[in-house]
Amino acid sequence: MGAHDTSTTTQIERTGTRALAVRSSALVARGLRDLARDSNWLIKKVFTGRSQHLAISPVGQVCAISEHVHHGTAQVALYDIELSVPTMTLAPPGGEVSHSPDAGVVFSWSPNARYLAGASGAWPAGLHLFDLQGKLYLGTIGASDLSATNLAWSDSGDFFAATSRGKRAALRVWEPRGGPPGGDAARELATPDWLEPQQAGEEFAEEGSFGGYGKAIFSPNEEALASVIEIKGEWADDSIMVADVTKLSRRKVFEARGHVTDLTWTPDSEQIIYCAAGQAYRLEPQSVNSEPLPFGAELCVCHPHLPLCVCFSSWLKNSAKGRLFLMDLSRSTAFDEYPAEGVADLKWSADGSRAYAVTRDGMAYIYEPPLI
Amino acid sequence: MALKSPEVVAIKPEERELARKVLEQTTLETELTERELRTANLRAELGAFERRYLHFVGARYAELDELKARIAEQLATEQPDNDRAQQAARDARARANETKSAAGERAETAPRAFEASPEMKRLYRTVAKRIHPDLTSDREDRAKRQQLMSMANEAYEFGDEMQLARILTEYEHSPEAVQGEGPGVELVRVIRRISQMRSRLAEMEAELQELLRSDLFQLKSRLDEAHEFGRDVLQEMVAKVDEQIEQAQERLKKPKTSGEQRFS
Numbered sequence: 232m233g234a235h236d237t238s239t240t241t242q243i244e245r246t247g248t249r250a251l252a253v254r255s256s257a258l259v260a261r262g263l264r265d266l267a268r269d270s271n272w273l274i275k276k277v278f279t280g281r282s283q284h285l286a287i288s289p290v291g292q293v294c295a296i297s298e299h300v301h302h303g304t305a306q307v308a309l310y311d312i313e314l315s316v317p318t319m320t321l322a323p324p325g326g327e328v329s330h331s332p333d334a335g336v337v338f339s340w341s342p343n344a345r346y347l348a349g350a351s352g353a354w355p356a357g358l359h360l361f362d363l364q365g366k367l368y369l370g371t372i373g374a375s376d377l378s379a380t381n382l383a384w385s386d387s388g389d390f391f392a393a394t395s396r397g398k399r400a401a402l403r404v405w406e407p408r409g410g411p412p413g414g415d416a417a418r419e420l421a422t423p424d425w426l427e428p429q430q431a432g433e434e435f436a437e438e439g440s441f442g443g444y445g446k447a448i449f450s451p452n453e454e455a456l457a458s459v460i461e462i463k464g465e466w467a468d469d470s471i472m473v474a475d476v477t478k479l480s481r482r483k484v485f486e487a488r489g490h491v492t493d494l495t496w497t498p499d500s501e502q503i504i505y506c507a508a509g510q511a512y513r514l515e516p517q518s519v520n521s522e523p524l525p526f527g528a529e530l531c532v533c534h535p536h537l538p539l540c541v542c543f544s545s546w547l548k549n550s551a552k553g554r555l556f557l558m559d560l561s562r563s564t565a566f567d568e569y570p571a572e573g574v575a576d577l578k579w580s581a582d583g584s585r586a587y588a589v590t591r592d593g594m595a596y597i598y599e600p601p602l603i
Numbered sequence: 604m605a606l607k608s609p610e611v612v613a614i615k616p617e618e619r620e621l622a623r624k625v626l627e628q629t630t631l632e633t634e635l636t637e638r639e640l641r642t643a644n645l646r647a648e649l650g651a652f653e654r655r656y657l658h659f660v661g662a663r664y665a666e667l668d669e670l671k672a673r674i675a676e677q678l679a680t681e682q683p684d685n686d687r688a689q690q691a692a693r694d695a696r697a698r699a700n701e702t703k704s705a706a707g708e709r710a711e712t713a714p715r716a717f718e719a720s721p722e723m724k725r726l727y728r729t730v731a732k733r734i735h736p737d738l739t740s741d742r743e744d745r746a747k748r749q750q751l752m753s754m755a756n757e758a759y760e761f762g763d764e765m766q767l768a769r770i771l772t773e774y775e776h777s778p779e780a781v782q783g784e785g786p787g788v789e790l791v792r793v794i795r796r797i798s799q800m801r802s803r804l805a806e807m808e809a810e811l812q813e814l815l816r817s818d819l820f821q822l823k824s825r826l827d828e829a830h831e832f833g834r835d836v837l838q839e840m841v842a843k844v845d846e847q848i849e850q851a852q853e854r855l856k857k858p859k860t861s862g863e864q865r866f867s
Contacts, residue, residue, distance in 0.1 A: 255653060258661045258705050259818045262840060266825060386687075451687075498685065536678070536688040582691050601667075601847045 271599055272555070272569040277310045278317070278593035284336035284351075287578035287587045288344040292318065293595070296336060296351070307338070307349065309363070312587055312595045321347070323359045323368055339382035342581065346411050348372075348391070350379050358382075358393060360411055372412050373403060385449035386535075390476055394458060396443025402458055404479055418479040423460065423472070439464050446493060449476065450500040451535070455516070457503055459491040460484070471505060473516040483516050495533045495540065497560060504531050504540050504560070511542060511558070524563055526556070532577045532586070533560075541586040541598060543574040555588050555596055571596055618786045624793045631800045632738065636731045638807050640724060644717075645814050647760035651717035652823045658714050659837055661706035663844040665699070670851035672699035677855070719762065726767050730755045734774045737803040740795035748774070 267273065282295035297308035297320055309319040338349040346369075347361045357371035358379050371377075379393040391405040391412040403416035426441055445459030453476060460470040469491040473483045489508025496503055503514040504524070511528040514521045528542040538560040545553040556568035573590040580587070586598040675688075675695035682688045719727075732738070734755065736748040751770050758766035814820055829836040 255657050255661055255705050255707075256818060258657065258664055258702065259653075259822055261664060262656065262660055263818055263822050263825075265840065265843065266822070266836070498687070536682065536685050536691060581687075582694050583687065584691070584694070601850065 270569060271567050271601060273597040273599060275312065275315050275595045275597065276593055277312055277315050277589065277595045278308065281592050283575070283591055284338065285575050285589055285591070286338035286340060286347075286349075287312070287576045287589055288340035289342055289578065289581040290344045291580060291585065291587060291597075292340075292344060293576070293587070293589045294321075294338050294340075294347060294349070295589075295593070296353075307347075307351075309347075312589070312597065315595075319363065319366070321361050321368075323354050323371075335378070335380060337379050337382055339384060341384050341411075342386055342388045348382050348393075348412070350377075360413075362411065369411055369413075372405070372414065373416060377403075380443060381446045383447045383449060385453045385476075386451055387453060389453060390449055390456075392447045392449070392456060392458075394444035394447050396445075396461065400441070400443035402444045402447060402456075402474075402479070404456065404476065420474070420479050423481070426460070439467050445469065445491060448494060448496060450496045451498055452500040455482065455496075455500065457494055457496065457516070459494065461490070469507065471503065471514065473503075483519055485514055485516070485519050485521060487512070487521075492529045493531050495531050497533050497538065497540075498536045502560075504533060504558075506531055506542075509544070509546065513560075524558070526558060526565055528558075530574060530577050531558070532579055534579055534586075535581065535583045537583065541577055541579065541588070543571065543577060543588060545572070545574075555598070557586075557598070557600075567598065567600075569596065615786065617790050621786050621790045621793060624790060624797065628793050628797055628800070631797060631804075632732060632735075635735060635737065635800050635804060636728050638804060638811075639731045639735065640727055642807050642811055642814075643727065643756055643759050644719065645811065646756070647719070648717045649814060649817070649819050649823060650760050651714060652826075653819055654714035655716065655837070656819075656822070657706055658709060660840050660844060661702075662709045663841060663848065665703045665706040667844055667848050667851060668695075668699040668702040670848060670855060672696045674851060674854055717760070717762075719759065720764075723759065723762065723764055723767070726764060726771075727755070727759050730767055730771050733771060735803075737799040738796055740792045740799070 264273065277293060278295055282297075285293055285295040287293045291312045292309055293312055294307050294309045297306040306320045306322045308317050309321065310317050336349075336351040336353075338347060340347055345362065345364045347363055348358060349361075350358050356378065357375050358373050358377050359371055360369040361367070362369050373393065376399075377393065378395055378397070378399075380396050381394045383392045384390070388409045389406065391407050393403045393405075393416070395401055395403075400422060402420040404418045405412035405414075406417045407413070422441060440463050442461040442463040445461045447456060447458035449456050455473050456476050456479070457471055457473050460472050462469050468489060469487050471485045471487055471491060471494060472481055473485075474481050487505065487507040488510070491505055491507045492509075494503055494505035501515065501517075503516060505512050505514060506528045509527050509529060511524040511526045511531060512521050513524055526542065527544040527546055529545055530543040531540050533540045540558040540560055541555065542558055542565075543553060543555050552570045553572050553574065554568045555571045555574065556565045558565055571588065571590065571594075573592060573594075574588045574596075575591045577586065577588050579585070584599070588596040588598075590596075672692070672695040675692040679685070679688045679692035731752070734748045734751045736745050736752055739745050739748060751774055755767055755770050758764075758770065826836045
């Protein structure tokens with residue numbers, strides 16, 4: 232036979248499928264992304280259900296209370312905002328669940344998003360710490376009954392602060408120096424002794440008395456810490472205290488108009504933008520001068536290195552809806568506004584290339600400035 | 604004259620089996636050729652679309668990212684003590700380099716959309732039927748066919764009819780084109796070919812699915828859909844990026860400006 236088949240004992244080698252070589256995959260994905268937006272804001276659904284409390288990380292993740300309960304303990308779900316996918320669920324090890332009505336839900340991400348600190352009334356009491364990189368539960372920090380109302384990390388991760396309200400109201404500062412905070416706070420400021428006697432309050436707090444410490448935030452140069460001094464009563468005015476970080480000694484106190492819902496330092500650490508009773512203000516801590524800005528806002532976060540602030544107002548002129556917008560701090564003008572409702576947290580990415588806003592029902596608004 | 608009894612032709616079992624297998628092989632050959640053509644078409648369409656996209660939009664993204672990097676570097680210069688501004692400038696420069704590399708060099712002439720003529724398709728079918736690697740069971744012949752098939756796919760993608768014809772001629776004149784004889788060996792050969800063709804069909808299905816799932820296909824589909832409604836989305840994308848480029852150029856002309864001007 233003249234057949235030239237000589238490979239009867241050898242398997243014929245198969246070659247791989249010739250797949251499309253897309254050298255431009257990132258540019259194609261960018262084009263798809265740009266097609267999906269009609270402004271500098273991109274809208275995505277990140278999670279289903281509702282979460283009253285959530286926190287956005289500097290690398291575009293969000294943690295929210297999950298609807299799932301594991302061994303009787305509520306879980307926190309982490310999501311990637313850009314990809315709109317869940318990435319992890321967390322819960323501290325089981326224990327006696329706190330039922331204190333004052334123990335609210337609060338979370339805070341470290342600047343590199345490696346650590347997440349949090350507390351919840353549905354969790355065992357205390358301030359819990361997770362190492363997300365090592366997928367480890369690190370335990371609780373501070374006193375076991377510490378019920379934090381707000382948590383803050385400094386930009387470099389060198390300092391960490393927790394504030395609380397009520398009878399044991401205090402402002403506590405740790406010095407984790409880039410690692411996880413642990414043990415008791417390095418410094419603590421309890422009820423301010425410099426408050427007017429009628430404000431200091433008694434055991435059963437009355438209208439106009441000291442309610443505790445609200446949001447706290449470190450200045451970008453990490454020399455100062457601004458914190459809201461909450462005063463009880465619907466029509467009471469909160470104060471903003473600026474303290475020295477290393478000593479926790481009071482530098483200045485400024486009385487705001489109404490309850491302060493948010494505050495943020497400008498990138499040069501010279502000014503504070505804050506929102507009180509739905510109005511945005513600019514405060515110069517050195518001179519204690521404050522001026523209202525021509526915008527309504529309840530949430531605000533300054534850009535890491537530009538004179539810009541992303542804001543959320545729950546009220547939009549001629550509409551029941553709210554809006555997100557950018558504030559130019561040099562000219563006190565607003566631009567790139569976008570209708571949005573129920574925003575619970577705002578955050579700039581660490582490099583300032585994006586701003587994230589997430590609503591309680593899981594909608595994410597990603598602001599991508601065209602020139603950054 | 605005595606009548607001759609009719610000659611009884613005895614068909615051997617292997618010959619009967621061979622005839623059956625040859626029929627199966629012929630059917631599979633046609634299916635393989637059609638699938639190969641379909642995949643080649645899609646690959647070629649996406650390849651051409653990718654080149655057009657990079658030429659019109661990718662090159663502009665590269666230009667925009669270059670301007671953004673310069674803006675970030677300018678801001679970093681204005682704020683020498685701001686570590687974040689310095690880092691942002693470095694990140695922006697890295698991003699600009701990455702985009703430039705992905706966009707590649709811009710061709711002098713605009714790439715055209717892929718469109719195969721009926722003649723081209725006919726020629727491709729002939730070439731595929733003749734030189735497809737899965738139609739041989741000889742190791743050396745197969746290697747040669749793989750190389751030629753790859754060249755044929757490329758020629759088809761770029762609409763090079765002459766090259767396709769040359770590939771066919773080259774193979775027809777090669778010694779590997781000589782067929783072996785004998786039903787037993789031929790049966791083994793045919794069975795192997797059938798097996799190879801079935802594997803190749805499965806591979807092609809996987810490749811097709813991969814192409815259909817790709818971002819490139821998604822983007823092309825969006826543009827094609829819009830095109831049916833009279834919209835040139837590629838042009839709209841170009842206009843959008845051009846607007847951003849213009850803003851970035853304006854921004855670079857101004858020495859120091861407000862946050863908004865720096866930003867949008």
